[in-house]
Amino acid sequence: MDFLNALVAITNYVIIPATAYGAQLALGALGVTLVYSILRFSNFAHGDTMAFGTGVVILITWGFQAMGISFGPLPTALLALPFGIVITSALMLGTDKVVYQYYRKVKAAPVVMVMVSVGVMFIMNALTRFLIGVDQINFADGARFVINARQWREMTGMSEPLTLRSTQVITVVTAILVVWALFWFLGRTRTGKSMRAFSDNEDLALLSGIDPNRVVAVTWIITGALATIAGTLYGLDKSFKAFTYFQLLLPIFASAIVGGIGNPVGAIAGGFVISFSEVGLTYAWKKVVTYLIPNWEPDGLVQLLSTDYKYAVSFTILILVLIFKPTGLFKGKIV
């Protein structure tokens, strides 16, 4: 029984939250990795693209709620998501036209492109705040729980609670669907294949008649879609606040680099490595230890790092990987 209790505690406080968070990071990292491998620069504006996309989704959700449209037990935001994706992708294409296109034409060095994206980041930062403000917003509606603590206790008679929120399930399911669709698109369709060719060898791809403008446009559309989905899932699961999304940039980049930047499989693996490290290293293991080792209660909390250091965990992993294995877990490419 004690062993089961320990298992439930780990699941409740580490495995479930880390899995949902990992899926959100993975979707974010996929967007970063895609831009990196095809457009060849680190897109610092990605966090704020997520914030913008989520802001649009929230506005549309409010519109739906005002009109009385709901999605049954599922959050209304999922209905608003496609509209959010269209608007965000349009913004991406517009930004490319106004900003990035010029720097591609003059064949700017990657580091220049990175600085350009920092500029774009500040503009989008402001745009999001004009659009939706700086406050924290909760926009999840529908059923909150799949299993809540009381139901669990009544069902199993165990003292340790286990809860599973519907947003956590939605996050993981949506992430799986999106990743499947993306890999199918990149591996099976003509456009997807031309994108991979462009990423592998730009000159050769151009020689074989691939239209670079089309590849760039499709990349931005997919990036916009990924950012909006990742942002909306994060906001549903936690809450929306423009500044939090800006802060997400660090764990997202850490995920992409740990997995091997430019490699989609790596981005997903990296997302989970980062999320499990963040949650696992800052979790106080006292309860679990007490369950597992009978007749011994540790004095301290058996916590490696205080929760204040959550971001330090991603940063440390990022540095370690860059020093010892710059190509990441799944051989990415370094320009």
Place this chain on the structure above:
Amino acid sequence: MKKILLASAAIAFGATGAYADDVKMGVLLGFTGPLESLAPGMAKGAEMAIKEVSESGKLLGGDTVTPIEADSTCVDAAAATAAGETLVTSDKVSGIVGAMCSGATTAVLQNVAMANGMVMISPSATSPALTTLPDDGLFFRTAPSDARQGDVMADEILEKGIKSVAVTYTNNDYGKGLADSFEKAYEAKGGKVTISAAHEDGKGDYSAEVGSLASAGGDALVIAGYVDQGGSGILRGALDTGAFSKFVFPDGMVSQTLQDNFGSEINGSFGQLPDSAGQGMQTYLGMAKAAGYDGSSAYSGGSYDAAALIMLAMEAANSTDPKVYKDKIMDIANGPGEKIYPGELAKGLELIKEGKPIDYEGATAIKLIGNGEAAGTFREIEIKDGKIETVKYR
């Protein structure tokens, strides 16, 4: 030539000094910044007391009093110091009601008030650090220290038979001060604090924080945070994961927002906030209503009391010099003597003139203890059927 100028200047100053019948009083509050919504109600409270005394014509044989507003902000110590400096050196005030937040108050006290011998009475600075800060007897507050709240909260929890709690606090002077004072009081009375962990405001996700709190365990969770900030995030996380089912809410958490967002989910949880009941407060609320503002806004009554205390002390000392009347403030506030409530300031001034002692009760039933801070009454609340209900005052 220079001498003549100096002499005439001296005469001019001497003249204004001798025949002055207009006393200036600084109202130094955070009109801009994170607590700007509270400042107007406080300023109106102070100014109502000033007007009452001015119109009575009984202060020091007919002096009038003019309030001078200045912005202490809440978080910018430099701006607060500059505003305080202007009040003292250029507006030549004889006393200051303020400042508002604990940090700004400390800055003005150390840089301006102590340097110039100016009396400050803050209606709203609650940091325990101000209790022990050297102040040359110039600083008072009509708000209770958070140390007192820690003590009250410890009693409340123990009376409910809860022997161990986890504590989380917002990572600033208010949260840390309150958490520390609570921990000290609670453990001295026999309770056990399993963990006292800070949380940062404005984060999206508090599952890691809730995880460590849950692991440490305890029969209840004390959330010394802000309801519009991380406090709600922690509460939501703790409810969602089933980590705690009973919560204790200090003043930063008790508000309409708490009731609206959590309602019946937190039935049986409880808390407290500085608030006073009784005759003084009722009278004050009526006066505020007549004057066209909401007197129940936080610390508004305390501001009235702060201004009233300064003016009554001036009468008692027969001087508007802060260095002289500062010694009278404790006597006026603590009695013994006839009790003076809001709206009776003229009566208070008369009694003092006749040489009779008074005990200024004011809107908030003022009782100054220790270094000159309010003992403080707290309203204990409990959440019943999704509603915040008053249990009692203590």
